[in-house]
Amino acid sequence: MVLMKTRSLFFITALVLFAAYWLFHDLTRTSLWADEGWTIAATNSPNPITVIRDWVYEDVHPPLFFVGLSLWRVFTGDTIFAMRVYSVFITLIGVAFMYRLARLMFGERAGWVAALLFSLHDLVLVLTQEVRHYPQQQTLTILALYTYWRFWRKPTRRRGVLFIIAGSALLYSHYWGGFVLLALGLHAFITRYQHLRPYLLANLGILLTYSVWLPAIYHQITLERPGGLPHALENSWVVYKTLAYQLMGVPELFWMLLAFVGIAGTFTCIQPRKWLPTPSTLACALVVILTVGLSLLINTRYPTLSFRSLAVIIPPSILLIAHTLQQFRRQEFTVLVVFIIIQSITTTSAQPLARPPWPNIANFISLHSAHDGVLLEMNTDDLPMLYYLEHTDAPIDILSSETLRLHQPDQYATDLADFLQKHDGVWLIKFGYFEYDIRPEILAQGFVQSAPTIDYGRYADGRPIELYRYDRIPEDIIVQFGTALALTRQEVTLHDDVLTINLLWSPIATPQRNYTISTFLLTEQGLLALPNKDNYPFEGRSPTINWQAEQYYFDSHTFNIANLPSGHYRVG
Structure with a gap:
């Protein structure tokens, strides 16, 4: 027993250290994008009430990750490294529990293979190296599966409470956690239909802890996003193929086949009945099938489809793949695992989103500013730009003019005039086309464009990125x-x-x-x-x-x- 515990601890430590190297490598290589900028702005306050009331309640997410990050920043600061490390630590917890979950469900070899595959998954790496809540979504999916499985095996009060905590935390981290819990509830109904009372009570406990957030969900759906999410994917074969390789890896058919075969109980031609799903494989399969099916169905009426939300199926898919691999004999198993490691390291199925050159622009403005003003005509992309400008410590004053115009139109003209009145030199950062042209308003306040427009190229979707310089017409000659x-x-x-x-x-x-x-x-x-x-x-x-x-x-x-x-x- 002591030897087994020592070996288990060794495997967990080795896997977590490997994952840490993989996740910390190039952690700050990519710059911030729009959603990361929003997350940073939302968590600027250490007061959870402020974070929830002023930001999360008015958006489309539950609050747990953002409250946690705001408290983390009190102790670590707000560098990009420090904020992304928060997600790295969450993913490392997921790696450790992935080992324990797969080991509990399928055996020792499945445990370390599952943890290894989770560490090497391209989308896990991409999402972990962002200041976003998706790593917490995946780790809590693993914890919900782990606590549920222990509760399913032996439904004691203590294990039930742990499942309630993990399930509630998952729901408070991402709404797609509801599909995971729904699948686990269906699993309990199928496999424990004669003894459902403990599972009903546990799910009732999750519902009660989550009931306080239900009015916020109603507000977000009906008032904030009545037409769905603006960047939701459509239901089409092109999208399905993209989701397949992002969520499963490449070659996607290989991984999907391994996961599908993993639903079976045991490979044997002698006893065909053992091919039927076991309770453990059924639990993983239900999470994958139910989550994907309901996501596609809901998307036909309320657009919400996103590979980031569907990332909740990565842990159960990996569990099924690990179950398939661990059934091979040692020689075949070793060859397959070596192949998979090489395949995972040398191929890429998910890449970080294209990032505009906000750090370069912020650095340029900071070098060439002397108590200047900076106008941001960038809509939602103003938040990462704000972060970089504010962290240059340059003597500049910043106004998000497009955001002000869209959200506070009555104050826009007055605030813009007051802002321009305070400065003799102004920079204008424009991301996209001038559907509303602010430039005549700047000229009307006594400014002239005093330098050629600096072209920073085009974003991945074709929108131009430009920097303008304006100076107030002076009255005297020095x-x-x-x-x-x-x-x-x-x-x-x-x-x-x-x-x-x-x-x-x-x-x-x-x-x-x-x-x-x-x-x-x-x-x-x-x-x-x-x-x-x-x-x-x-x-x-x-x-x-x-x-x-x-x-x-x-x-x-x-x-x-x-x-x-x-x-x-x-x-x-």
């Missing part, structure tokens, strides 16, 4: 350089060891050549503190040969002063 150029504004600011020098030029006559701008930093003794820089205006983006007389042109230069000793310096 200094005139002969009959060629006039400097009408200069601002110097320091942040994050970067000295930013922003200039606004106005040609007196149309330039006939390309001028370079020389910037330098002098010590109190008049010596060069750093090598001077000779650059074309605005890092070459605004050559003077294209300038027109009496117009205004933005120019920006930066110095890295991290290694300069403290003291007084002059900018020239």
Whole structure:
């Protein structure tokens, strides 16, 4: 007994360490996308009531993950790494319990194969490396299956309470957990129809704990999303094929065949009756079949279909696959497992969503801003952009103008005018096409576009990503350089060891050549503190040969002063 426990602990530890390496690798490689930005904004407050009332209640999700993440951030901070680690730890718990669940249902070999497959699953990896609630959805699916199976084998009060806790937590993490619990209830009805009372009481306990959230569900369906989810997938063969390889892996037919065969009890030609599903395989099969079937059916009336929601079928599908594999003899089993490991590592069935270059844009604005304003014409994508801009510590002021216009139209004109009045320089980030063109409103407040539009390419769906620079028309000239150029504004600011020098030029006559701008930093003794820089205006983006007389042109230069000793310096 001691030897078995030691071996079990060894397997769990080894599998969790392997999964940890796999999940921590490149954890911050991808930037934030829109839904992650929403999650971060929703969990900014450590007060659970604020998180639920102001954010979750008005969206389409239950609250448990968001409340947990908001409390986690109190202790760990709000770096992308720290917030994604929360999901990594949740998935690692899932790996450990996947081993115990498969071992309990099908045996030792099935246990570590199931945990290994769960760790290597591409969609599990993709979802874990996001600040979203789907890893918690999958881990709690595993815990619900685990506590239910122990309760099914021996329906004691303690095991029933644990099942109630796990089932309730699953429902409070994702609504598709309801399909999992419905399937388990059907399993109890089929296999324990003569002794249903403990299972009825347990499910009644889950319903009672969840009843307080039912009004919120009604609100979310009828008021927030009466027409369904805006990005729901359609019922079509193309979508079904996509879901198959995302949820099962590639080649999807191979994995689906292993899972289907896993429904059978035991492979034997001598006793065909043993091919019938056992209670353990039936439980997994019901979760998969019922969840997929009801999801497709509901989607015909209320669009909600998503591979992320359907990820609840990954754990039971893996359990069925592990059951199939563990029935092979040792030699065949070893060959198959080695093949599966190589296949999982060398192929990809799920990729992170395409991410716009928000970190690059935020970094660029921070380097070239001196107490400027930033307008975000980005609708729902403003939240990840807000995160990156706020974490640059640059002296900037931010207004999500499109969000304000859509959600508070009565305040929009006044708030925009007040915002522009506070700034002499403004950046405009536009994601998508100008269905509503804010640019004339900026010009009407005394601004001009002072630099060429910076094109950051197009998003995966074809929407352009552009950055505009506007400056208020100055009233005076600071200094005139002969009959060629006039400097009408200069601002110097320091942040994050970067000295930013922003200039606004106005040609007196149309330039006939390309001028370079020389910037330098002098010590109190008049010596060069750093090598001077000779650059074309605005890092070459605004050559003077294209300038027109009496117009205004933005120019920006930066110095890295991290290694300069403290003291007084002059900018020239």
